[in-house]
Amino acid sequence: MRSLFIFLTLLGVNFSYAYTNYIGYGYGSCLTCHYNAYGNGPLNDYGRALGATMISGRLFLPKSTSEEKIAEKSGFFFSQPKQTWFRPSLDYRGLYLMQSLGKNSSTNRYVHMQADANVVLKFAEDKFIFSGTIGLAPESGSDSQTLYSRENYFMFRLGENHRFYLGKTDHLFGLRVPDHNVAARGATGLGENDQTYGVTYHLFKPKFEGGLQVFLGDFVTDSETAAKGASASGEFVINDRFRLGASSLYSTFDLADRLIFALHTRIGFTKGSSLISEFGYQTLEQTLGSITSKSNMIYFFLQNQFYLTRGLNFIQTFDYSNRENGNSDSTSWKIQVGLQWFPLSRLEMRFEIGNSRFYSTNGTSDDNLDLLLQNHIWF
Amino acid sequence: MVLRIFILFFSLSSFSNIGKIASVRQKIFLTIKEHPLYQPQMPFDTYYQFLDEKADTHDFTEFKLKLWYFLGKIDAYFYLKTREKKYLTSSRNAFLLTAYYGYENKASNNFLRLLGMRQIEARGGYSKSKSQKISNQSNNVNQEVQGPLQDYDDFEDISSDTTKEEKDSEIDDLTYEEDVNSIPSTNVPDSELEPYNPDDVVIEDDLDTTDFDIDENLEVNEVSDSWEQENRKPKKVKKRSKVEKSVSPLGKKFGIGYSFISWQETFNLTNQSTNKDEEVYLSYRAHSLGGNLEFVTLGNWHLSSHLHFLLGSFNVSNEGGAFFEANISAIGATFGLAAKYDIERDLRSFGLGIDMLYRGGELESLQTAPNNYTTPRDAFLGFAPYLEFEHHFSKLGFFTRLGYLESTFYWHAGLHYYLF
Numbered sequence: 001m002r003s004l005f006i007f008l009t010l011l012g013v014n015f016s017y018a019y020t021n022y023i024g025y026g027y028g029s030c031l032t033c034h035y036n037a038y039g040n041g042p043l044n045d046y047g048r049a050l051g052a053t054m055i056s057g058r059l060f061l062p063k064s065t066s067e068e069k070i071a072e073k074s075g076f077f078f079s080q081p082k083q084t085w086f087r088p089s090l091d092y093r094g095l096y097l098m099q100s101l102g103k104n105s106s107t108n109r110y111v112h113m114q115a116d117a118n119v120v121l122k123f124a125e126d127k128f129i130f131s132g133t134i135g136l137a138p139e140s141g142s143d144s145q146t147l148y149s150r151e152n153y154f155m156f157r158l159g160e161n162h163r164f165y166l167g168k169t170d171h172l173f174g175l176r177v178p179d180h181n182v183a184a185r186g187a188t189g190l191g192e193n194d195q196t197y198g199v200t201y202h203l204f205k206p207k208f209e210g211g212l213q214v215f216l217g218d219f220v221t222d223s224e225t226a227a228k229g230a231s232a233s234g235e236f237v238i239n240d241r242f243r244l245g246a247s248s249l250y251s252t253f254d255l256a257d258r259l260i261f262a263l264h265t266r267i268g269f270t271k272g273s274s275l276i277s278e279f280g281y282q283t284l285e286q287t288l289g290s291i292t293s294k295s296n297m298i299y300f301f302l303q304n305q306f307y308l309t310r311g312l313n314f315i316q317t318f319d320y321s322n323r324e325n326g327n328s329d330s331t332s333w334k335i336q337v338g339l340q341w342f343p344l345s346r347l348e349m350r351f352e353i354g355n356s357r358f359y360s361t362n363g364t365s366d367d368n369l370d371l372l373l374q375n376h377i378w379f
Numbered sequence: 380m381v382l383r384i385f386i387l388f389f390s391l392s393s394f395s396n397i398g399k400i401a402s403v404r405q406k407i408f409l410t411i412k413e414h415p416l417y418q419p420q421m422p423f424d425t426y427y428q429f430l431d432e433k434a435d436t437h438d439f440t441e442f443k444l445k446l447w448y449f450l451g452k453i454d455a456y457f458y459l460k461t462r463e464k465k466y467l468t469s470s471r472n473a474f475l476l477t478a479y480y481g482y483e484n485k486a487s488n489n490f491l492r493l494l495g496m497r498q499i500e501a502r503g504g505y506s507k508s509k510s511q512k513i514s515n516q517s518n519n520v521n522q523e524v525q526g527p528l529q530d531y532d533d534f535e536d537i538s539s540d541t542t543k544e545e546k547d548s549e550i551d552d553l554t555y556e557e558d559v560n561s562i563p564s565t566n567v568p569d570s571e572l573e574p575y576n577p578d579d580v581v582i583e584d585d586l587d588t589t590d591f592d593i594d595e596n597l598e599v600n601e602v603s604d605s606w607e608q609e610n611r612k613p614k615k616v617k618k619r620s621k622v623e624k625s626v627s628p629l630g631k632k633f634g635i636g637y638s639f640i641s642w643q644e645t646f647n648l649t650n651q652s653t654n655k656d657e658e659v660y661l662s663y664r665a666h667s668l669g670g671n672l673e674f675v676t677l678g679n680w681h682l683s684s685h686l687h688f689l690l691g692s693f694n695v696s697n698e699g700g701a702f703f704e705a706n707i708s709a710i711g712a713t714f715g716l717a718a719k720y721d722i723e724r725d726l727r728s729f730g731l732g733i734d735m736l737y738r739g740g741e742l743e744s745l746q747t748a749p750n751n752y753t754t755p756r757d758a759f760l761g762f763a764p765y766l767e768f769e770h771h772f773s774k775l776g777f778f779t780r781l782g783y784l785e786s787t788f789y790w791h792a793g794l795h796y797y798l799f
Binding site (some may be wrong): 102240265270271273275285302305306307314316318327333335337354357358360361362363364365366367369 | 667696729
């Protein structure tokens with residue numbers, strides 16, 4: 001088995017991230033491991049240690065290496081922090097994508113999805129935090145890279161349960177999954193490079209976690225398409241392995257008005273297995289010149305993570321969307337299956353096969369098979 | 380009064396089945412669980428040291444030691460039946476305590492010996508307010524047979540001892556070697572053990588009093604006979620969760636469920652005018668109702684079968700979308716056989732199987748003007764090997780099946796509700 005994975009590694013296999021799924025380990029709140037209480041962004045010290053000792057495997061590590069030793073080495077470039085206020089990190093994610101396998105239109109390409117440097121500054125026993133990220137991101141519709149900041153914000157914590165974020169973050173909505181190609185992310189304007197400036201509030205209670213966000217769009221990157229609006233999201237904690245959530249978002253700018261509602265669940269099982277799902281409805285009104293069109297979309301996202309052994313998970317993703325635009329009704333299904341492997345701390349690989357099926361009132365099309373090989377390295 | 384009630388529990392009728400034994404065990408457990416010396420999962424040697432350190436600070440009545448003694452017997456019995464190490468450890472510790480305090484010292488030591496441990500001499504004392512029947516003679520017998528052990532180092536797990544020991548004359552029909560070979564060589568770490576819950580113990584074979592009785596008068600020889608039988612015929616025992624408690628005792632499961640299914644077929648149509656073939660794609664999706672039956676259980680493996688009836692529709696197009704049929708209603712069915720493996724019993728499983736897929740429906744419009752195509756088939760019958768995963772939530776199971784059919788994926792996902 002090990003040789004198989006080494007072989008896959010040499011092939012350039014997958015690597016990625018996943019995280020909402022970690023309710024399967026009993027960690028329902030992102031706050032435990034991330035500076036941003038809603039997840040994404042850099043890991044805190046505890047998150048790094050947890051990732052190194054619980055999530056990651058022990059490939060190449062002798063049995064004599066204790067978990068404590070591994071945790072100690074989980075800091076920036078294997079170091080232990082010398083002070084409490086400064087936490088740098090580096091993050092890289094790459095994707096080798098083979099699209100439309102077996103077809104004449106088949107294409108292969110490698111995408112640098114993320115190459116970020118981040119600095120977190122913490123003061124007053126973590127009551128004040130600044131997180132700033134700068135890096136390269138793929139330009140929309142091209143293979144070239146552009147300088148982009150996915151996150152830069154100040155956080156102020158009031159007591160233990162209230163947090164306020166001012167600056168650029170992800171939108172507050174639904175499940176923050178890394179699969180930005182699913183309808184729940186890509187078709188809702190919540191993709192990998194769709195962050196926004198705004199003010200975000202986070203409330204943490206034993207039985208509830210959630211908050212509000214008022215946002216102004218990414219007016220620094222592109223003021224013309226910066227969508228202003230507000231969103232709310234919350235999760236009821238049924239127990240430490242079952243959360244039920246709801247979200248809503250409204251955004252508007254000159255060319256589009258968007259309204260989304262969603263319900264989501266996160267269910268954890270023993271030993272890292274989990275089932276997360278989101279069901280949403282979106283109405284989108286777009287204006288192009290004098291033409292205004294309105295479309296509705298229902299989407300469903302479900303991800304089933306099956307823990308196989310430490311560091312290795314089997315992942316299935318079901319992505320459904322049905323779009324109604326005038327008399328046209330189209331449905332798309334995407335099923336993605338594969339392995340997620342953390343062979344050792346700081347390295348994540350993901351190997352997935354995706355099957356897309358499409359049908360509409362105008363017929364259907366040949367299924368697409370895609371192969372995704374991701375790698376994710378962080379320091 | 381308390382003693383009378385207690386003795387009632389141990390009457391023959393009380394032990395007419397395993398559930399009652401477990402119930403008595405639970406009552407003893409509730410009585411002594413708060414006692415500082417109750418450390419059922421502490422490794423034996425550690426527990427011996429522990430007793431040495433703590434024994435002086437605790438006095439025992441005969442009644443309490445009796446509880447401990449019966450607890451040891453019951454746990455020994457459970458161990459014989461289940462082969463779960465936690466019962467072995469608990470039983471050893473219980474007899475160690477009674478032997479240590481000199482209660483039924485001889486019998487306690489014999490039990491310890493049967494459980495793979497050497498004998499010990501009594502070091503502590505207890506209040507013999509009710510009876511003097513607890514003998515010091517037994518200590519003397521032990522000394523004659525084994526000699527007293529003077530310190531902890533002499534007290535070790537004999538399963539790691541390769542030297543031959545003298546056969547205890549009190550234990551008929553059971554050689555020391557047989558005894559040793561049947562016992563795990565190490566104690567179980569606490570972390571691997573779970574709190575005792577009698578409801579978790581299910582013996583697959585029927586138990587009645589003719590097979591093995593535990594009562595107050597249980598003799599060592601009875602245990603040794605049973606022990607020997609068990610060694611020769613280890614019985615398969617499984618631990619059952621809440622889910623399975625509602626399930627058939629034979630390990631069979633049956634669930635009904637709703638699911639969604641989809642596949643794509645590829646075939647050629649012949650244009651009657653040009654006599655040329657054109658490749659077309661048919662995408663079928665359906666809602667399905669059906670059932671899933673696990674009918675054979677072999678350890679963690681199960682053989683299962685499922686049958687679902689489908690109600691759905693399909694679309695047909697060629698690659699350019701030049702002709703099509705959309706939303707044609709079609710019924711169907713799927714029948715599959717699979718071997719499933721429990722990653723965690725009654726919580727998660729995966730399996731490999733093969734499905735037979737059937738779809739009805741007609742491609743009428745393609746066969747008539749203006750299309751005039753010759754269709755090779757209307758209905759479809761195919762086979763798809765698949766990989767299955769299932770999570771359980773109590774009686775509900777969420778399953779996914781991903782198969783390979785005609786160069787693409789066939790998938791099937793839904794919920795089962797297990798009736799038994």
